[in-house]
Amino acid sequence: xxxxxxxxxxxxxxxxxxxxxxxxxxxxxxxxxxxxxxxxxxxxxxxxxxxxxxxxxxxxxxxxxxxxxxxxxxxxxxxxxxxxxxxxxxxxxxxxxxxxxxxxxxxxxxxxxxxxxxxxxxxxxxxxxxxxxxxxxxxxxxxxxxxxxxxxxxxxxxxxxxxxxxxxxxxxxxxxxxxxxxxxxxxxxxxxxxxxxxxxxxxxxxxxxxxxxxxxxxxxxxxxxxxxxxxxxxxxxxxxxxxxxxxxxxxxxxxxxxxxxxxxxxxxxxxxxxxxxxxxxxxxxxxxxxxxxxxxxxxxxxxxxxxxxxxxxxxxxxxxxxxxxxxxxxxxxxxxxxxxxxxxxxxxxxxxxxxxxxxxxxxxxxxxxxxxxxxxxxxxxxxxxxxxxxxxxxxxxxxxxxxxxxxxxxxxxxxxxxxxxxxxxxxxxxxxxxxxxxxxxxxxxxxxxxxxxxxxxxxxxxxxxxxxxxx
Amino acid sequence: xxxxxxxxxxxxxxxxxxxxxxxxxxxxxxxxxxxxxxxxxxxxxxxxxxxxxxxxxxxxxxxxxxxxxxxxxxxxxxxxxxxxxxxxxxxxxxxxxxxxxxxxxxxxxxxxxxxxxxxxxxxxxxxxxxxxxxxxxxxxxxxxxxxxxxxxxxxxxxxxxxxxxxxxxxxxxxxxxxxxxxxxxxxxxxxxxxxxxxxxxxxxxxxxxxxxxxxxxxxxxxxxxxxxxxxxxxxxxxxxxxxxxxxxxxxxxxxxxxxxxxxxxxxxxxxxxxxxxxxxxxxxxxxxxxxxxxxxxxxxxxxxxxxxxxxxxxxxxxxxxxxxxxxxxxxxxxxxxxxxx
Numbered sequence: 042x043x044x045x046x047x048x049x050x051x052x053x054x055x056x057x058x059x060x061x062x063x064x065x066x067x068x069x070x071x072x073x074x075x076x077x078x079x080x081x082x083x084x085x086x087x088x089x090x091x092x093x094x095x096x097x098x099x100x101x102x103x104x105x106x107x108x109x110x111x112x113x114x115x116x117x118x119x120x121x122x123x124x125x126x127x128x129x130x131x132x133x134x135x136x137x138x139x140x141x142x143x144x145x146x147x148x149x150x151x152x153x154x155x156x157x158x159x160x161x162x163x164x165x166x167x168x169x170x171x172x173x174x175x176x177x178x179x180x181x182x183x184x185x186x187x188x189x190x191x192x193x194x195x196x197x198x199x200x201x202x203x204x205x206x207x208x209x210x211x212x213x214x215x216x217x218x219x220x221x222x223x224x225x226x227x228x229x230x231x232x233x234x235x236x237x238x239x240x241x242x243x244x245x246x247x248x249x250x251x252x253x254x255x256x257x258x259x260x261x262x263x264x265x266x267x268x269x270x271x272x273x274x275x276x277x278x279x280x281x282x283x284x285x286x287x288x289x290x291x292x293x294x295x296x297x298x299x300x301x302x303x304x305x306x307x308x309x310x311x312x313x314x315x316x317x318x319x320x321x322x323x324x325x326x327x328x329x330x331x332x333x334x335x336x337x338x339x340x341x342x343x344x345x346x347x348x349x350x351x352x353x354x355x356x357x358x359x360x361x362x363x364x365x366x367x368x369x370x371x372x373x374x375x376x377x378x379x380x381x382x383x384x385x386x387x388x389x390x391x392x393x394x395x396x397x398x399x400x401x402x403x404x405x406x407x408x409x410x411x412x413x414x415x416x417x418x419x420x421x422x423x424x425x426x427x428x429x430x431x432x433x434x435x436x437x438x439x440x441x442x443x444x445x446x447x448x449x450x451x452x453x454x455x456x457x458x459x460x461x462x463x464x465x466x467x468x469x470x471x472x473x474x475x476x477x478x479x480x481x482x483x484x485x486x487x488x489x490x491x492x493x494x495x496x497x498x499x500x501x502x503x504x505x506x507x508x509x510x511x512x
Numbered sequence: 513x514x515x516x517x518x519x520x521x522x523x524x525x526x527x528x529x530x531x532x533x534x535x536x537x538x539x540x541x542x543x544x545x546x547x548x549x550x551x552x553x554x555x556x557x558x559x560x561x562x563x564x565x566x567x568x569x570x571x572x573x574x575x576x577x578x579x580x581x582x583x584x585x586x587x588x589x590x591x592x593x594x595x596x597x598x599x600x601x602x603x604x605x606x607x608x609x610x611x612x613x614x615x616x617x618x619x620x621x622x623x624x625x626x627x628x629x630x631x632x633x634x635x636x637x638x639x640x641x642x643x644x645x646x647x648x649x650x651x652x653x654x655x656x657x658x659x660x661x662x663x664x665x666x667x668x669x670x671x672x673x674x675x676x677x678x679x680x681x682x683x684x685x686x687x688x689x690x691x692x693x694x695x696x697x698x699x700x701x702x703x704x705x706x707x708x709x710x711x712x713x714x715x716x717x718x719x720x721x722x723x724x725x726x727x728x729x730x731x732x733x734x735x736x737x738x739x740x741x742x743x744x745x746x747x748x749x750x751x752x753x754x755x756x757x758x759x760x761x762x763x764x765x766x767x768x769x770x771x772x773x774x775x776x777x778x779x780x781x782x783x784x785x786x787x788x789x790x791x792x793x794x795x796x797x798x799x800x801x802x803x804x805x806x807x808x809x810x811x812x813x814x815x816x817x818x819x820x821x822x823x824x825x826x827x828x829x830x831x832x833x834x835x836x837x838x839x840x841x842x843x844x845x846x847x848x849x850x851x852x853x
Contacts, residue, residue: 054680054682054684055686057668057670058670058677058686060670063726065667066790066799066803069803069808070803070808070809070810073803073806073808073810073811074808074810077810097816100816100817101817104817104818104819104820105820106820106822109819109820110820204819204824204826204835205819205820205821207819207821207823207824207835207837208819208821208823208824209821211823211824211837217824217835241801242797244637311535314637314638314639315632315636315637315638316636316637317635317636317637317796317797318637318797318798319797319798319801320836320837320840321801321802321805321834321835321836322824322826322834322835322836323832323833323834323835324826324833324834324835325832325833326833389513389518503518503522504519504522507515507518507519507522508515508519510514510515511515511516
């Protein structure tokens with residue numbers, strides 16, 4: 042019995058050599074052939090030409106040499122415009138509700154209960170306020186941008202964008218679909234990273250994940266616009282200020298796209314060289330978008346997941362923000378220790394210690410970087426008459442007030458320019474970092490995605506600052 | 513600090529980083545390479561060399577070990593002593609032979625080497641030229657159990673990407689078959705079964721010509737000075753010393769000979785073609801993905817549309833429209849068919 046078994050195993054092993062290396066292929070071919078035969082016998086098709094007529098005509102227009110790209114840019118611009126315009130009012134409403142009324146109510150409530158001041162400060166001024174801030178600035182744009190984007194996807198247009206853009210991305214060692222995840226990144230990097238699931242080639246997907254942070258996200262646009270208006274718009278006559286500062290913001294966004302392509306190319310040639318790579322891009326037939334379903338899934342899958350992660354990270358960060366401004370050792374706050382310690386380095390790269398501290402403690406969301414900077418500036422320089430108290434983030438009522446405050450903090454045009462660059466090139470927010478880890482399950486790639494942009498940002502800011510000072 | 517000094521220090525810092533981490537030439541890479549040549553590595557490389565001699569039926573000596581491992585004769589002599597004391601080899605008139613233990617040890621190392629090459633070829637994008645070098649490092653690191661797990665993961669392959677058989681876990685190898693490319697006569701048709709990956713200089717030139725195992729060739733001219741042959745539609749010329757690194761197997765059955773070498777990339781929008789086969793140049797995931805999409809012999813494919821830059825074409829494959837890049841469609845053989853409707 043034992044001998045028989047060994048004989049069979051031996052025979053099988055020897056036969057393996059004769060079958061050769063390609064038997065998996067042959068197996069697959071025979072399965073396809075079998076399936077094809079069954080289809081031929083049993084399935085009847087409608088007249089094909091008729092069924093594909095509309096698709097073909099539309100495809101001719103959207104992938105045409107002359108009309109393809111303009112249609113793409115116009116559609117994208119419309120999506121952005123609707124997002125910006127549409128989110129204005131709800132953002133203000135949410136802000137006045139959560140950061141205004143509800144905050145006041147909570148404060149009043151804690152007063153009436155005579156809760157110790159530090160608990161009230163830590164939980165309400167710190168944790169709650171950070172959370173409320175993140176929700177009010179993050180939720181409306183995302184709730185508008187993502188459904189619009191998903192509608193285009195559902196209709197079948199987005200794969201055509203990937204098809205049009207593939208040449209550019211192929212040269213950068215990436216996949217055409219990275220054009221989509223990049224656009225998604227303009228809304229939110231965490232959502233952009235999740236969207237890379239559409240790229241089924243391992244190497245190109247990693248490239249798209251690591252470079253998504255170069256898309257200026259929803260949380261950074263307001264920072265860019267504010268700083269550009271104050272510092273760059275301020276350099277030119279008032280009638281040109283609007284267009285010049287808008288140009289500067291678009292310039293930073295374009296710089297982000299260029300850097301993302303260059304980085305993609307660099308990654309595909311170095312650290313990601315050995316990762317497996319395949320390509321295929323399906324162009325599904327067009328179909329009427331399912332509006333309600335799209336709204337529902339994009340709200341659940343994209344908006345709420347991202348928002349929930351942001352909230353989870355914002356609350357503890359709020360505690361930290363409040364604490365560094367309020368915990369004193371030998372009469373000096375933790376924030377001041379850090380600012381004084383890092384200031385020489387920060388000056389070297391054309392920023393200041395306050396900015397760097399703000400980027401460290403406001404890691405959960407780019408939205409709260411500016412409020413944190415304003416709060417820290419007031420606390421650090423002991424300014425009077427502005428702000429809401431140590432550890433309480435705030436916004437000023439007008440641009441000129443913000444400008445005065447920042448200039449009191451020692452800001453120059455160089456600081457403004459470098460802040461814009463650093464806002465583009467720094468670590469992703471903690472929500473995105475966490476999402477990258479969830480998607481890659483790799484500490485190595487998460488660390489690379491986190492530190493690569495910081496290093497690039499520091500180097501670029503350093504060069505700009507030093508060359509600026511040469512002249 | 514004034515800006516000039518700051519920029520200068522920065523520049524010097526960048527140079528230092530380059531000096532330390534420059535790929536293959538930097539200090540870090542050299543150091544990593546240096547710590548790899550331990551005693552175990554030397555023993556395993558020597559056994560592999562001896563096995564290779566045995567397979568090719570030539571004699572092995574202390575000098576050939578020294579030459580192959582790039583070590584001094586003194587060091588080689590010590591190594592041979594050590595191998596003898598481990599009863600892995602025996603010597604007779606300065607010729608060295610493997611003992612049965614030595615042979616099975618050598619086969620275990622070769623198994624890992626070839627499995628790793630197969631893994632690199634199928635599951636990664638590591639370029640062909642680096643497979644051997646990386647496998648040389650890996651073969652000393654995997655235990656037999658890990659090697660079996662790796663084999664199971666990549667579908668228990670029997671042939672490595674150079675066409676060499678992979679020893680089974682029991683240490684079996686099939687009889688050596690095939691003939692050298694240099695022995696073919698004009699008009700012989702054959703399939704490349706093996707391309708020797710050492711020495712690297714010759715190997716890199718052979719793969720630069722686009723030759724790979726599984727490729728069909730037809731000899732056009734074979735003389736003392738050169739051998740000219742058609743390799744799947746392209747004419748190639750090799751010096752006999754290069755051709756001696758290629759092993760082929762003759763095709764005798766006329767029906768198995770593929771005569772047309774038109775590729776999918778030549779298909780113009782609106783034209784239809786039938787797939788003949790996917791070239792062996794597409795391996796692993798690339799090949800599997802295409803087959804998953806239905807690119808198998810007999811499938812009818814039509815070219816549908818071109819993107820605005822003109823370098824990406826979408827094809828209708830089994831009623832789905834799928835864009836494929838040229839580096840893929842160059843390796844899909846098709847025959848054009850007339851549009852009947």
